[in-house]
Amino acid sequence: ETGVTQTPRHLVMGMTNKKSLKCEQHLGHNAMYWYKQSAKKPLELMFVYNFKEQTENNSVPSRFSPECPNSSHLFLHLHTLQPEDSALYLCASSQDDEQFFGPGTRLTVL
Amino acid sequence: AQTVTQSQPEMSVQEAETVTLSCTYDTSENNYYLFWYKQPPSRQMILVIRQEAYKQQNATENRFSVNFQKAAKSFSLKISDSQLGDTAMYFCAFMMGVWGADGLTFGKGTHLIIQP
Numbered sequence: 001e002t003g004v005t006q007t008p009r010h011l012v013m014g015m016t017n018k019k020s021l022k023c024e025q026h027l028g029h030n031a032m033y034w035y036k037q038s039a040k041k042p043l044e045l046m047f048v049y050n051f052k053e054q055t056e057n058n059s060v061p062s063r064f065s066p067e068c069p070n071s072s073h074l075f076l077h078l079h080t081l082q083p084e085d086s087a088l089y090l091c092a093s094s095q096d097d098e099q100f101f102g103p104g105t106r107l108t109v110l
Numbered sequence: 111a112q113t114v115t116q117s118q119p120e121m122s123v124q125e126a127e128t129v130t131l132s133c134t135y136d137t138s139e140n141n142y143y144l145f146w147y148k149q150p151p152s153r154q155m156i157l158v159i160r161q162e163a164y165k166q167q168n169a170t171e172n173r174f175s176v177n178f179q180k181a182a183k184s185f186s187l188k189i190s191d192s193q194l195g196d197t198a199m200y201f202c203a204f205m206m207g208v209w210g211a212d213g214l215t216f217g218k219g220t221h222l223i224i225q226p
Contacts, residue, residue: 002154033213042114043201045213056213090155097143097205099214101155 003027004102006091012108013081021076021105023091030095032074034066037088037104049074081109112137112204116217123192124225130177131187131220133202143205144178144185145214150198158200161185189222197224 004025013019025032034046048056049068063085065077074091086109092099113136123129135144146158161169161178169176173193177186189196199221203214 002156004154035213040218042218043214043216045215048213058213097160098145098157101147103154 002100002102004091004093004100006089006102006105008105009103010106010108012110013078014110015081015083017081018077018079020078021089021091021107023074023076023102025072025074025091025093025100025102027093027100028095029093029100030071031093032068032071033092033094033099034074034076035090035092037090039087043090047076078107081107083109085109112139112142112206112215114202114204114215114217116202116220118220119218120221120223122223122225125192125194127192128188128190129192129222131189131200131202131222133185133187133217135183135185135202135204137183137204137206139206141207144176145203145205146174146176146185146187147201147203147216148196148198149201149219150195155201159187192224194224194226196222198222 007022031050036044045058046060047066052068063080067075088104090104091102115134142163144161147155148158149155159171159174173190175188199219201219202217205214
């Protein structure tokens with residue numbers, strides 16, 4: 001266990017559904033991240049939050065909407081996704097250079 | 111933009127052997143961090159070892175060590191006395207700056223299999 005939890009661990013949704021992924025860190029870190037891990041591709045940085053402020057949006061489509069209500073929680077709101085969005089979504093947090101990763105949410109879009 | 115290249119999609123060695131995973135990167139920055147992360151099957155990604163670019167001395171963590179060649183932009187990971195629990199995906203990653211405002215840039219990973 002790294003101190004970063006993610007729920008749900010698995011999610012199957014249709015293209016017209018709206019769902020949210022949740023990440024929580026119990027480490028007192030100030031920065032939180034969303035990454036996408038697809039088969040045959042490197043992990044891709046999606047969003048970065050520092051002290052609840054978004055500091056990085058890596059050209060992510062608007063069907064992905066992040067929310068960071070406080071330094072311990074991070075959400076990824078999903079709507080009208082495409083089948084190619086099926087992937088493992090990883091959350092991470094950090095205080096300095098080392099990032100601590102959650103177990104991920106395995107998302108399947110039908 | 112930075113890029114990280116891992117040229118070995120999969121490697122397999124016998125238990126107790128030494129194995130080296132390769133990683134090259136491209137950047138115009140002078141100050142940065144390099145990492146090796148391990149992702150065991152169905153388990154969380156964890157940090158194996160880190161290297162600050164301004165340090166000439168290669169980082170070492172028990173059986174894990176790196177060969178950092180800044181001029182060549184090379185950052186290989188050596189695992190000595192390999193164990194069955196070392197079986198995992200290994201990712202090389204790059205980070206600019208002090209705390210990672212840009213997040214991590216990852217390579218595609220190397221699937222390391224340790225055979226009994």
